Amino acid sequence: MIYLKTLKLINFRCYQEVVLEFSPHLNILVGPNAAGKTTVVEAVHCLGFLKSHKAGIDAEMISYDQDFAVIKGNFEKEGKLQEVVFSLSAQGKRILANQKPFRQLSEYLGFLHVVFFCPEDLEIVKGAPGVRRKFLDSNLCLVSEAYMKSLIIYRKLLKQRNEVLKNINENHKYDRKLLEVLTGQMIPQAETLIKEREHFIRELNPLIEEKSLAISGGKEKVSLLYMPSNYTGTERDSFFDIKKDLNSKTTTSGPHRDDFEFLINGFKAAAFASQGQQRTTALSLKLALADYLNKKTEDIIIILDDVFSELDSERQNQILKLLNSEYQIFITTTSISNLSEEILKDNKIITVRREEYKNA
Template identity: 30%
Template sequence: MLVNNIHLECFRNYKKLDLSLEAMLVILVGENAQGKTNLLESIYYLSRGSAHRSNRDKDLINWNESYFKILAHVSREDYDYRLGFTYDEKGKKLTVNGVKRSRIGEASDYFNTVIFAPEDLKILKGSPSERRNYLDSLISQLNPQYNYYLTQYNKVLYQRNNLLKKLIYKRESVDTLVIWDSQLSFYGSRILVKRFDYLNRLMKNAQVMHSSITNSRETLDIKYNSSLTYDISWDVNKIQQGFEERLVGERNNEIKRGTTLVGPHRDDFTVTVNQREVKVYGSQGQQRTCVLSLKLAELEMIYEEKDSYPLLLLDDVMSELDESRRNFLLKLTKGKVQTIITTTDLNALPQSSLKEALIYIIKSGSAKQLNFS
């Protein structure tokens, strides 16, 4: 998969930009707050229909403007296409070859990215919701059905929690909960089955990467921590039954607290190295290595699913990695994964890589090619 060029209008600090990206390694260099990360974010947006750093599309619009537009020409082994997103007062629109698509989530059917940024350490160091969001985002990019289950689950959860709050004051009948319990357990059990599967695949790929980076000195493991009791041998119907029975068992407690206490919205996963939890006991270097292993594992998972590598977006992380990890990363991706790197200092990258790269100087929302020799 290759992004040949990108066109931006009124996106972040870019009034208008047309940029060729026809190289396997693209480097964006410049001082902070000039637009390097914004450019990466526009590419990420094309694959998800959402931003990496913001939950509100209107925050992505250039100052004093009323819309933004992102267009790109993307090539895969078997076809080329033009992928675009526009956002204005009428909402968000995805187009493929100029034709509007009905679902924003279809973007991941055509284009995929993996991004690694300093804030991704939250996957390990942050709250359980950070890890759930990370896992949900990965699975949704690979499995559209999962995204549907997740959307429906969250709608049911919202309605069920509203009912529980009313039951505190006996404004509704307890019998109404039975309907929501059935729906919540239906969608929730299917979410859990997908999470078990994809997290196991992520772990296996991450273990290979982590072992290579650490020269087999460390062993990485990932454990899913569910708020439900289950057995790995259970099928989806058995999990659904157990989920519904647990909701019945927690009913009085949930009514007292006015919220749903069990389900995938309460779950977490733990990353360990040599059987010690990295969040608690890992050094900064170990934490970075674990996140790097997860990101490289994402590349392989997407390749297994799509038969094409996604774009790798590295946002100001090369200076955070030591020389051996930088070299490992660039060697692993060379020639097979289009990689776009932002940096404030070209000296943070190997000289051999600079000679092969397409390099742009980013300044005040503009880009100028640098001829490196």
């Protein structure tokens, strides 16, 4: 178990200087719009991934009139107090863990895994297939080195193969031999990717069922349906269709075109679910993911940014009951008026008021 005891922000977006203290269990950050709630959890995200979940460029996170920003986190991890300092400036970003600098930022990754839910995650349910593939790829890369290796090789080969297909001229002249070799090399990589995706989805399914049933008070059971592109399940060469690809001048099938679907009680969520149901679906997925990752990696913190909007008070309370104390959890919300007394008395409520912190 890991938990963030204190967080210090300097010149980080709207915070000039602030120190916040957290509970090892559930922390509810409440305040009006633009008070700085998302900014706090964005900083925690940075301590996990060394980047924001929303900023296009890192410099965005530095306060408008400053030239550097610092995020300092004191964690309790493996029974020890550990300090992480992340800083941003025109020179780039730096990370220190227990005073030790990292030459490669990637060497630090893994200290802390943040499972982050934000309103944009609705796109996982209703957005384009690419959003779901990104979800599969980034999480599988976290837990499987074999997957990451295959993905890198596959992407490289795919780029080369598409290059060959694109360069077919009017006389239909192209490098047939090269196309066949590349296709042959892609098959074992595609097999690894598909096998691991299948396995991942199979393991997530009982978890997401459990979470969705709990949040909806037994009304909705969410499951995932994996849909590999053009894969019959038996034929090896059915991954790629050279004839079709020559016509389309691109690789029309393979793991780079896979997708999966969310079913609510067996019906497609993207097509019929309400905003509230889609939100519950995306949230169930993230909570299922936390339990899944926890079995493989540990050291997880859960962040639920703006999770309550569009949910009725029953679902809001169900969510809070469901969140077990195995993890440290941060929730941001504009209002706690729908939350039951019982929940409020057991958890840490942090009121976020921007003006207060400005001069802190």
